[in-house]
Amino acid sequence: MREAPPDTTTLGDVLARRAESHHDALFLEFPASAFTFGEVDEQSDRVAQGLPAAGVATGEHVAVMLPNRPEIVFVTFALARIGAVTVLVNTAYHGPALRNVLAGSDCAALIVDSRYADRLPPVTAEVPDLRLTVVCAPGDRPAATGGSAAAPQGGRTVGWPDLMAHGAARPERCPSRHTSPGTRRRRPRPPPCHPAAT
Numbered sequence: 001m002r003e004a005p006p007d008t009t010t011l012g013d014v015l016a017r018r019a020e021s022h023h024d025a026l027f028l029e030f031p032a033s034a035f036t037f038g039e040v041d042e043q044s045d046r047v048a049q050g051l052p053a054a055g056v057a058t059g060e061h062v063a064v065m066l067p068n069r070p071e072i073v074f075v076t077f078a079l080a081r082i083g084a085v086t087v088l089v090n091t092a093y094h095g096p097a098l099r100n101v102l103a104g105s106d107c108a109a110l111i112v113d114s115r116y117a118d119r120l121p122p123v124t125a126e127v128p129d130l131r132l133t134v135v136c137a138p139g140d141r142p143a144a145t146g147g148s149a150a151a152p153q154g155g156r157t158v159g160w161p162d163l164m165a166h167g168a169a170r171p172e173r174c175p176s177r178h179t180s181p182g183t184r185r186r187r188p189r190p191p192p193c194h195p196a197a198t
């Protein structure tokens with residue numbers, strides 16, 4: 001009896017299919033913003049383009065230290081699309097607890113809310129494999145689509161707008177999975193990196 005081939009569908013594929021069938025349907029709603037399936041798909045694509053441009057490779061571990069905000073959803077889908085491993089980090093961690101998570105999970109990159117960034121200097125010196133830190137600050141806005149900034153490289157800190165700019169500048173790396181947006185009614189997209197709900 002022949003075995004069925006394994007299902008290779010990823011979380012990113014699930015979103016892409018939903019964006020095709022329910023492009024304008026509401027998917028995420030926060031106190032200050034709302035996103036359709038199509039908008040989440042597009043934002044996730046931009047992150048999925050920006051992370052490899054910054055040096056994140058398939059199979060690498062990426063720590064995510066974000067509160068309840070839209071970006072954590074975009075990042076989760078993006079990491080699935082590029083085949084990286086998501087390591088969720090408790091936002092209450094600092095000092096030895098934070099160092100142990102980052103070092104013990106072999107993280108090559110960290111995506112962190114700016115409100116937690118002051119916890120990093122005493123920790124990252126003891127995490128030699130950490131090459132990239134992406135800092136997401138409340139009120140950050142992505143650069144305009146078609147930006148041409150140079151891709152970030154090496155062990156350094158990159159702002160969220162820079163990461164998103166590289167995604168916008170390289171659409172061929174992660175092509176749109178739905179028809180032209182000109183054929184659909186689109187609601188205005190709010191800027192990313194809204195403050196977490198209080």
